[in-house]
Amino acid sequence: MARALPKEEEAFEPETPDFTIVTGLSGAGRSEVANALEDLGYFVVDNLPPSLMPKMVELAVVPGQEIKHIALVVDVRGGTYFDQVSEALRDLARRGIEYRIVFLTASDDVLIRRFEATKRKHPLADRVLDGISKERAVLESLREAADLVIDTSNMTVHELRDRVVASFSAQ
Numbered sequence: 001m002a003r004a005l006p007k008e009e010e011a012f013e014p015e016t017p018d019f020t021i022v023t024g025l026s027g028a029g030r031s032e033v034a035n036a037l038e039d040l041g042y043f044v045v046d047n048l049p050p051s052l053m054p055k056m057v058e059l060a061v062v063p064g065q066e067i068k069h070i071a072l073v074v075d076v077r078g079g080t081y082f083d084q085v086s087e088a089l090r091d092l093a094r095r096g097i098e099y100r101i102v103f104l105t106a107s108d109d110v111l112i113r114r115f116e117a118t119k120r121k122h123p124l125a126d127r128v129l130d131g132i133s134k135e136r137a138v139l140e141s142l143r144e145a146a147d148l149v150i151d152t153s154n155m156t157v158h159e160l161r162d163r164v165v166a167s168f169s170a171q
Contacts, residue, residue, distance in 0.1 A: 017060045019097060020071045020168075021053075021089075023142050024104030025135055026123055027114040029152045029160050033104060034073050036164040042069040050074060050088040057097050074142075076123055076135055085142065103139070103146035106153040108132055 020042070022033050031046075038044045048056060053072060060067040074085060092099055106114075108129060115121075115128045122131025124138075143149060148167060152160055 017067050018069045019057060019099040021074055021099055021101045022071055023074045025106060025111060027111045028104035028106045030073050030075060030104055032157055032160050033164050036161045037071045040168055042071045043067045044071045046073040048072055050084040053088040054091050076138055100147040101142060101145055103143045103149045105151050110153045
């Protein structure tokens, strides 16, 4: 004889998590935004291949382990994976999963200064300015689709963090 499920299991309807995609130019503050979101209770995944975005949402609604807030940091370091972002976003939309895109930008001069200060190479080119130009072109469609664009050119790390907290803490 089959055993009846307890009422709470029968009634379980997974709640779709609050899903945020953080992207933008290298040096514009993605890591700082990710850290601020983590402090607000978001489950943050950095550099996950975009094709795994829908799977990430599925895993977030396992009964008894629901994750309420997810932030996925997407950047051009993902190489060919980055080309899959548009398809992954269409897949999320087809599944009825709502998401928001936060796009971080800064002026070329500021980005160059930040790269020089860290002595890091741009992920797309040997010359920083060439890399920034390529990156702007690759990210243009995401910038246009963004729900929130933050220009960090004139912001300190603390001001960026305050902006994120103000934008996300009420959720």
